Structure formats: C-alpha cells, structure tokens
Amino acid sequence: MLTNPDFADEFDIAPYREYDPLLKQQYTNLMSGNWAWKQAQDVIVADDPQTDGAMYCPLILGTDKTTVSVAMGQNEYHPVYMSLGNVWNNVRRAHRNAILIIAFLSIPKTEKRYANDSRFRLFRRQLFHASLAEILNPLRPFMLKPDITCCPDEHFRRVIYGLGPYIADYMEQIVVTAIVQNWCVTCHTQRQHLEDLCKGFNVRTREHAKSLARVCNRKYLWDTYGIINDILPFSDDLPHADIHELMAGDLLHQVIKGCFKEHLVDWVFAYIILEHGETVGHGIWGQIDRRLAAVPTFPGLRPFHQGRDFKQWTGDDSKGLMKIFLPAVVNFIPPDMTRAIKYFMEFCYLVRRSIQTEDTVARITHCLERYHHYRQIFVTTGVRPEGFSSLPLQHSAFHYPHHIRQFGAQRALLVHYRVKAYQSCEGTMAALK
Known part of the structure; x- marks a missing residue:
C-alpha cells in the first residue's frame, strides 16, 4: 500500500x-x-x-x-x-x-x-x-x-x-x-450507570489497569472495574x-444496526403490542408494513416490498429503513417517542458526515442530550422498565464526539470496511480451495 x-x-x-x-x-x-x-x-x-x-x-x-x-x-x-x-x-x-x-x-x-x-x-x-x-x-x-x-x-x-x-x-x-461484557471499553463508567448522560468521562488506560492489578485481586477487578486480569x-x-x-466507534454495528434497528425499531413494535394488545397490535404492524412497501421508487430510497418482515438484515437494509421509518410509525406512537427517534436519527446522519467541524460536533452532542431526555418514554410506557444500564451500545454513542476529535470523520474511516472484508473472505477462500 x-x-x-x-x-x-x-x-x-x-x-x-x-x-x-x-x-x-x-x-x-x-x-x-x-x-x-x-x-x-x-x-x-x-x-x-x-x-x-x-x-x-x-x-x-x-x-x-x-x-x-x-x-x-x-x-x-x-x-x-x-x-x-x-x-x-x-x-x-x-x-x-x-x-x-x-x-x-x-x-x-x-x-x-x-x-x-x-x-x-x-x-x-x-x-x-x-x-x-x-x-x-x-x-x-x-x-x-x-x-x-x-x-x-x-x-x-x-x-x-x-x-x-x-x-x-x-x-x-x-x-x-x-473488559467484562456489559462494561464500557472506553471509560470507567460503572456498569449500573451506563444509562446516565456521559459528561467528562475518564478514559481507560492500560497503565491504570496494570496499576490496579498490582494491588487488587482478580475478583475485585472484575466486579469493580470490569477488568479481566488474566x-x-x-x-x-x-x-x-x-x-x-x-x-474507535463502529457506526454500522453499534449505531445503525445496533441502537437503531435492534433497539429503537424493536422498542416501537414492542410498545404497539403493549398499548393495543396482540390482535390490534399485529394489525397496526400490518399497516406499517404496507406504508413501508408503498414508498415510491426514487434514487436513494430502498424498496421494502414485504415491509420489515424478512429474516436477514444487512447494513444497507438498516440504513434504507432509517430514511422511511419515522413517517411510517408517527401516527401510532406518542410524541415523545417520535422526538426520541428524530433526535437519534439526526445524530446518525451527523456522525456519518465526511467532514466534521466543531459546530457539527456540538450539534451531535446536543442531539444525544435531547435523545437521552426523550428516550425515557420507553421506560414510562413499560417497554424498558429496567432502564438502559444493560445496553453498552446505547452508552457508546456518547463517545462519538470524542472519537471524531481523535480520529477524524467516522463515516469515511469506519463504515465501509466490512464490505471489502466479506468480498475478500469469499474470494480468498474460494481461491484457496
């Protein structure tokens, strides 16, 4: 190279x-x-x-x-x-x-x-x-x-x-x-406090981990700091x-497929079932799928002819759903839930920019703060009664302003690498055989 x-x-x-x-x-x-x-x-x-x-x-x-x-x-x-x-x-x-x-x-x-x-x-x-x-x-x-x-x-x-x-x-x-699962790999935030708004976090360092290992036993490191000493x-x-x-942050798996597709989308459908019951809820699901399927053909829009009901989601599928999801569900969810999705989607589009400035970084932080405020609707409606402490992917979004300042624009650096990896895997292994 x-x-x-x-x-x-x-x-x-x-x-x-x-x-x-x-x-x-x-x-x-x-x-x-x-x-x-x-x-x-x-x-x-x-x-x-x-x-x-x-x-x-x-x-x-x-x-x-x-x-x-x-x-x-x-x-x-x-x-x-x-x-x-x-x-x-x-x-x-x-x-x-x-x-x-x-x-x-x-x-x-x-x-x-x-x-x-x-x-x-x-x-x-x-x-x-x-x-x-x-x-x-x-x-x-x-x-x-x-x-x-x-x-x-x-x-x-x-x-x-x-x-x-x-x-x-x-x-x-x-x-x-x-690091122990369900702990943050970047900062020292306690596992039970991952849902708190992350401001002024203390970055983990290997030197600090080695110093702790010299004075603490294995169990204490595991329980208190989330460090695997072995x-x-x-x-x-x-x-x-x-x-x-x-x-560095992983936009595809942490944000797009993780926080958006596996969390927000699933939480919306879980809310519909809790609010309307199984029979009516599945009927509303059908209406949402028909709305997704009715999106007209247009450059940049991905067709969902069967709605969201197919087995294997790719990164492109999740990004395509992000463009049309909010208009499809807005009539069936509370206003605060709409605002939470809106601010998180704005965060997604901001961090995917190829050029970042201090103004966009400040806007990213603002969107995260507003999303953090409005996502409490998922707790009050019973979708996430236990809160968000067990979701390190949600917590990792708060580190993106720091990642941008450290490593530059995240989209251009980190999103597209896996396409090359998958193509190379199949081509290389086929050639070896």
Whole structure:
C-alpha cells in the first residue's frame, strides 16, 4: 500500500490541523485528528536524530468473526484486515486496494460440555491476543527505528509504524480490550450507570489497569472495574500503543444496526403490542408494513416490498429503513417517542458526515442530550422498565464526539470496511480451495 502510485495525490505524509473559514477546527482524514497529531509528537522525537523528520504511518486494524454463506457454505472465518492511516478516507471508501486482509485467525472449537468452561474461554481469548502479537511482530522493530520505504509519490522516506485505531463491534471490543461484557471499553463508567448522560468521562488506560492489578485481586477487578486480569492484550508489547485509547466507534454495528434497528425499531413494535394488545397490535404492524412497501421508487430510497418482515438484515437494509421509518410509525406512537427517534436519527446522519467541524460536533452532542431526555418514554410506557444500564451500545454513542476529535470523520474511516472484508473472505477462500 505504501508503494502504490495510485495513492500519490491522496496520501498524507504528516499529521495536520485543518480549519474552516471561521477558523474553527474541522476533521476529515485520520491525520487531521488530535490523536495523530499527539502521537507523532510522542513518536517522532526531534531530539533523536534517528527519528527526527521521519514519517509516521499508523496501521488501522480490524477483526470481525463472520459466517460466509454465499459461496462457501455455513463456514465461520475470523479475518484480520488492515489499512494505512495516511491514505485519505475517500480512497478507503472506494476500496481502491486501501484495505487488505492480512490473516485469518484460528477459531478454537471444543465439545459442547466445555464450550462455557472458564478455562476454555480464557484459552480462546489469549490465543486471539497471541495471534495478533505474532502477526504484528515483524513491524515491531520499525515502531522505534525508521524503515526506509518508497512512498506513493515515489519519494523514499524514513517511516515509523504505529498501531492506529482498532475497528470492531462490541463483542470483539471486549475481547480486544480484556473488559467484562456489559462494561464500557472506553471509560470507567460503572456498569449500573451506563444509562446516565456521559459528561467528562475518564478514559481507560492500560497503565491504570496494570496499576490496579498490582494491588487488587482478580475478583475485585472484575466486579469493580470490569477488568479481566488474566489476559495480556497484544498491544502491551507495542510501543506507544494503548488499546483503550485506540478503540474507535463502529457506526454500522453499534449505531445503525445496533441502537437503531435492534433497539429503537424493536422498542416501537414492542410498545404497539403493549398499548393495543396482540390482535390490534399485529394489525397496526400490518399497516406499517404496507406504508413501508408503498414508498415510491426514487434514487436513494430502498424498496421494502414485504415491509420489515424478512429474516436477514444487512447494513444497507438498516440504513434504507432509517430514511422511511419515522413517517411510517408517527401516527401510532406518542410524541415523545417520535422526538426520541428524530433526535437519534439526526445524530446518525451527523456522525456519518465526511467532514466534521466543531459546530457539527456540538450539534451531535446536543442531539444525544435531547435523545437521552426523550428516550425515557420507553421506560414510562413499560417497554424498558429496567432502564438502559444493560445496553453498552446505547452508552457508546456518547463517545462519538470524542472519537471524531481523535480520529477524524467516522463515516469515511469506519463504515465501509466490512464490505471489502466479506468480498475478500469469499474470494480468498474460494481461491484457496
């Protein structure tokens, strides 16, 4: 990827700060974020003649355990894919060889009676981290000492590599960060307080986790901090890498398919059943499906000829439903429920922008605050009588303003990687067979 001449005019050799005409900072590519700026200052030390003036090259990694069914049958694969943080987001979004699968992780299996055994789960997680550490081991010497490499513009530069943002859905995130399920992987918010509005959160760090491990026992770490002390994360052996700082948001699985499709949409239909009963409620469901099916053909609108009643939802299906869902249900839900959906959908569209400014980040925060206020309607109507503490995906939305300032525009960086991964899985495995 570094020597690909196609990237010559769409490649950053150094972090930068970008401002709009009103002199407000704006965020686009990864190298325009605050994280890349700080990381280069920490890694490219001017006092060291070996690293002074070197080009910092962050590696964007991601993992996604998936089932490939189109060409390969019901087979599970665990691909590891990589991209360069120096490449512009539009290149990565267009899949111009800016995302590559570099490995397939082993998926250990056992008899059903041992599947939930704590020792087997520990072995499976430690194998995951040991595999990633081995995969990145060839680059480790060049994370401290520059490697002379030809760049896309055909200039040779001294390159220092580093671990960049890590992309994964929530279930992968808790494995990567060695955090207990239903805890936040980014901040120290207690599991029972995840539904509270997140302001001024304390970011987790590996140094803090190691300090706690020296004075606290395993059970206390698990119950009080949500830390799994038995696992050594792969990033601990890499210089200038803190896996908690590098966990970036996953728009597709956390926000679009998670918070919107699996939460809000399902909660609306659960409310209709609670309010009107089974018979009338299913009749209203039928009316909503007919409204969804009646949407006229138009560029950018996805047809739902059978309403929402089909088995497997893709990311494109969920994004298509988001465009037409509110008009279809507005007559059947309370005003506060409409407002909650409205503010969350506005949040979704704002975080998917390719260019973010401080004004849009402030608007994102405002939408989250209003959504946090109006979503209480799901508690008062009995849809979520237990609240939202058990939903870390809902809590993760409050970290998106921080992610944007750190890593740039989230949509261009993080949404489209899985399409490439799925295509590469099927093509690569078919070629191997």
